[in-house]
Amino acid sequence: MRIRYPAPLRPGDRVGVTAPSSGVGEQLRERLQVAIRTVEERGYEVVVGECMYGSAHVSAPAAKRARELMKMLTDPGIRAVVPPWGGETAIDLLPLLDWDALRAADPTWVVGFSDMSTIITPLTMLTGVATVHGNNLMDTPYRAPEGLLTWLDIVTMEPGATFTQTPPNRHRARGWDDYQTSPEVSEFTLDTPGRWTRLDGDGDVRAEGRLIGGCVETLCNLTGTPYGDMAAFARAAAPEGLLVYVEAAGHDAATICGNLHGMRLAGFFTGANAVLVGRTQAPGTGSLTQHEAVLDALGGLGVPVIADVDCGHVPPYLPIVNGAHGRVVYTANRNELTQTLGGAPR
Known part of the structure; x- marks a missing residue:
């Protein structure tokens, strides 16, 4: 395709x-x-x-x-x-x-x-x-x-255009702006430092693939149906492999852990060359943190798993084009995502 x-x-x-x-x-x-x-x-x-x-x-x-x-x-x-x-x-x-x-x-x-x-x-x-x-x-x-x-x-x-985004290494720790009292707000409150985090080990990551993904709490309901057949999409549209991204809106860590296990069993991460996980404000559960939940479900994939990416419900927002060719770079001093509206970047 x-x-x-x-x-x-x-x-x-x-x-x-x-x-x-x-x-x-x-x-x-x-x-x-x-x-x-x-x-x-x-x-x-x-x-x-x-x-x-x-x-x-x-x-x-x-x-x-x-x-x-x-x-x-x-x-x-x-x-x-x-x-x-x-x-x-x-x-x-x-x-x-x-x-x-x-x-x-x-x-x-x-x-x-x-x-x-x-x-x-x-x-x-x-x-x-x-x-x-x-x-x-x-x-x-x-x-x-x-x-x-x-x-x-x-x-x-x-x-055919190619563009690269780099995070500001700052995000909002908690809460949202009140649109009712401040309807014209146009500046993010980025009050907390934070970079991307590799969960599956140490070392630099450079990975490429077709970008696809979204919100865990909604996509987990589509896996196993004709509307969420990632393995079929990988075969049809991504012979080079995928960069799969997921992000949790608000469900606790135990729920997200179960959701991700189910998505993995249904083939949602089939063909992934790396997994990007959005930063979240969602709570942990007892001794289980959101990072631990992701690692429990996806650590066995054998591909890099990079968390705290700015692609979820925590401002600011790094837009991702589903279907674009992506190239992610993760090093000690460099985090970036390059997207090409076509094939691989030149």
């Missing part, structure tokens, strides 16, 4: 906004408007869908959310789709999407993380269309620290 990259966005293009999972409550509408203006200031027209609002766990019934997402993804006038944020149960959309129509449509950039992994990771695995695991719309007003990019930067790149 050939990975297909959507056309780069240009000023005047349309960006669709819909909530395939949770909607936005009344108290956070002002932040939503700030985020929409951020996209408009880049020169894009924002098209806001009907499945957007409410305080329930979903923005609308599954059939309505699926129709709206399909409409945006198959509309040649909409060049990117981004949700306000994630949620809990986007999994109910998967059997309602017309996967043949998605394969036939011109590729559209789809962006998001958290429960959006439930949509974007199968989209890449089943159709070959590259997607962006990166900031959701409500996070978009934040300025990226030096060394990192935002999804708005990546979707302007031409197929």
Whole structure:
């Protein structure tokens, strides 16, 4: 399977906004408007869908959310789709999407993380269309620290482009900004030093492969189904092997340990040349830390396992393109991820 990259966005293009999972409550509408203006200031027209609002766990019934997402993804006038944020149960959309129509449509950039992994990771695995695991719309007003990019930067790149991101070695220790009291916040609070961590041993790491992954708590429900067959994706699209990334949103270490064991048994890490694990604020369980949970489940893979990567629920955000060719470098004084929207970097 050939990975297909959507056309780069240009000023005047349309960006669709819909909530395939949770909607936005009344108290956070002002932040939503700030985020929409951020996209408009880049020169894009924002098209806001009907499945957007409410305080329930979903923005609308599954059939309505699926129709709206399909409409945006198959509309040649909409060049990117981004949700306000994630949620809990986007999994109910998967059997309602017309996967043949998605394969036939011109590729559209789809962006998001958290429960959006439930949509974007199968989209890449089943159709070959590259997607962006990166900031959701409500996070978009934040300025990226030096060394990192935002999804708005990546979707302007031409197929074949290569870019490298390096973490700022600082992150937020706890909590989130209050969008209700500070709807226009645009600077991350990065109050804690911290670098990437190799869990499986010592020594430098230089590994390459096709990038794919997402949120543990949502993807663990897809392994063993047609929507999460990583072994099939590796055979079809990644003869060079994979760089698999995973990140925990909030479940405790014992739960994450079990999730990762199940994913490994279902072949989710088949073909991995290395595993990248996002930094998390999720708690440990008794004597089991989140690092120990990962090592317990994945230490036997025989490949490097690098944790505390800036690709999860802890700011700042290092966007990763599902389907891109990746090259990770981990040394005592250098952490970086290079991505190429095509084959291997030259």
